[in-house]
Amino acid sequence: MTLPNKLGEVYATITNGTGYGAAENDRFKDFAARISLTPLANGTSIIKGLTISPYAYIGNTASQFQNGGAGQVGVVPDGLTRNRYGAFIGNKDARLTFGLGYGQRTETTESGANTVGSPRVTTDVTGKLMSGFVIVRPGSWMDPKTTGKFALFGRLDSFQPNDSADPKQQLTILGASYDINTKVTFSLDYQALGRKDGSTVGETKTLFLHSQIVF
Helix, strand or coil: CECHHHCEEEEEEEEECCCCCCCCCCCCEEEEEEEEECCCCCCCCCCCCCEEEEEEEEEEEECCCCCCCCCCCCCCCCEEEEEEEEEEEEECCCCEEEEEEEEEEEEEEEECCCCCCCCCEEEEEEEEEEEEEEEECHHHHHCCCCCCCEEEEEEEEEEECCCCCCCCEEEEEEEEEEECCCCEEEEEEEEEEEECCCCCCCCEEEEEEEEEECC
């Protein structure tokens, strides 16, 4: 649903517990909603494209023991939690494009065989991601009517797939790109995957030369 006066939109879905990409195989449904607000869309400033998008995804999936079986202590009718929520704030302008995001997921996992000797055990797994990026085109600052061929960009990601088991990691990207024409772009960037908060995972530092060619 589009909001009046270019203020944004509201988006909502109801899907199968396995998502919309697969046939239904359990009775659970997932509910998701996102609102995207564009409070400055009617203005003329560099951040008139500012968008604020909080979202939530609340759902369940069926237990692997939903139908019971030989040797099991019984069926498990309860669903396993599968929730996500977060927010994104971004701006799209030739002079300044940026995005800031936070996301968190919580999922319930199962272990054991659902038998007397190997009871079913559930565990809530929570993961978090924080991310931000920025793209600046100096040529557009000098002449707003053009996009400029040269751009500077940076990105920072901090993530932890499982906050009770996995180490925190941080990805840093810094670079520059140049548009030969509207179909060919080259970029040189430095990428580093590093430790965070005492993590002992391996670190990598790499220099990349990328090309994008549109046929």
